[in-house]
Amino acid sequence: MAIGKLKEVELRDIWRHEEYDFSKWLAKEENISELGEILGLSLIDVETEKQVGSFSCDIYCKDEFSDKKVIIENQLEATDHRHLGEILTYASGLDASIVVWIVKEARSEHARAVEWLNEHFDSDVSFFLIEVHAYKIGDSDPAPQFKVIEQPNDFAVQVKKNNKAGEKFNQTMNYRLDFWTKFNEAIAERNNPFNKRKPTTDHWYDVSIGSSKCHLGVGLINKDSKINVYVWVNDSKEQYDELYSHKDEIEALTGCSYVWNRNDNKKSSSITASIPGLDFEHQDNYNDLMNQTIDLLIKLRTAVKPYLI
Secondary structure, three states: OOOOOEEEOOHHHHOOOHHHHHHHHHHOHHHHHHHHHHHOOOEEEEEEEEEEOOEEEEEEEEEOOOOOEEEEEEEEEEOOHHHHHHHHHHHHHHOOOEEEEEEEEOOHHHHHHHHHHHHHOOOOOEEEEEEEEEEEEOOOOOEEEEEEEEOOOOHHHHHHHHHOHHHHHHHHHHHHHHHHHHHHHHHHHOOOOOOOOOOOOOOEEEEOOOOOOEEEEEEEEHHHOEEEEEEEEOOOHHHHHHHHOOHHHHHHHHOOOOEEEOOOOOOOEEEEEEEEOOOOOOOOOHHHHHHHHHHHHHHHHHHHHHHOO
């Protein structure tokens, strides 16, 4: 058996620009979810280029279970004093409780500074310094990897102690994995009307619609006892406006009223309908819920496709 060698890849060969390339990649649900698992958080409501006065923070989000505000500053270079000052400005301006600084290389003096911040701030504010590296074997695609350099002492323990989020996080992840596993079985029973994705612990499930500008999705909102079925428009107000101009046709064909959210202050837009009745602890109605969800996805895909640009 041939064994390849692991080689580190220059980050700028993958992401040329921090804002337009790396931040956009990290903000995608599957990537922000991976970072969240490393931090012991469930990161939701992700915004890129969040304004802080005349400046903008790379990524702003929150932890699903504690509701704490999280800021993420990206730097595809070695740490420097300017970025250290920026993360403090963003943290104060956005009243963040969790500050994440992702860099190519953590200089020792800045690692010590982050350590000092964690030692001298109260437990309501936590600082993370994380290096990002990328590796490949032979001609394989590069595989990013996060490495935690500095973090608060006993952060995971405090999360569990103060919020019981650790226990809830793990239990909720198991419920989600179980739901998506059964959801895939329901899709298979209906002769795979769309491509399945691997079951995960995420609260979302993407369905391709044949466009780089948007996709369909399913969201599990257990705290509100509902399943969201939606069109997610990534970064094109033109595409959203085209869909909105056919609002009546789309709603008539699918038999649903939607929440149409252009999100003028954000890059993404959404069109969402909800199916009530989700309860992770009472699953007797799962078969009905899943088939309702599949039915709506099929109808929504048919209704939206003629208006993709």
